[in-house]
Amino acid sequence: MTGMKKGAGENPFADDSSTESKTDTAPEAEEPAPEQDDEGGSNQAEDEDEKQSRQQIQIPYKFRRDGVQDGRDRVPLFLQKETKVAERDALREFEDRFEENVSLTDLREALMKVGLQHLDETEECLEEWGYGMTFD
Template sequence: MKSGAGDDPFAEDSSEAEDTPPDADTDQDDVVSEETQSDSGSSSSSLTGPSGQAQTQSLPYKYRRDSVKQGRNQQPVFLQSETEELIEETIDRIEERFDENIYKTDVVEAMLVAGGEGTTPEAVLQRWGYGMKNR
């Protein structure tokens, strides 16, 4: 590789390309791809190491994910119009109680979990980290 402030860091030096056997590039690519895969497996670079895993797992669900879809599987659900209205009413009630916007996906899943556990969607969402706003 050529060095210099204005040079392309990915440009190959023609003398290197001629001296390097074809199999050597393949071996280097495998090492690079293995390193990339191991790096991309960690969700947070600041929480690496043995205590990093515990710190991430101790965070409520809302805060340890990067998006609302992360860690979820998509399931098609067919709902009656009355059920859709119930979901919207539940979202409004919970957003008012927690004084923050809440993803519809979280509310629907919390309603399912609450029904299975015999608790309320609010209790499930609170366990997942809703209502913990910094004040």
């Protein structure tokens, strides 16, 4: 053993004067330990992943992202003039409420999500536009 570097696979409790039979059994004795360490390590890694997931859930999207388009798909949006005016008014209203700039992209998605949660009201709007009309 002299002249060699001590490594992770070496038994730290073995004497330098150990026989071959002890050397042969030492790696076998050490094999279960790394498996146990791996299991413990994977549990620790899972715990850390869960903590990170919880932290990401707790951190609002506005602060987690790199930019306003981060994590979003681009979709075309064409608005009627009165809708565009109402959107602008809503943007100003929310900027007053939050006392900070509000991203138009964030506002649009929030309006979309609220609309998706209120399909009955959305249906009424679509009916006003002529959906569901029949000409029998």
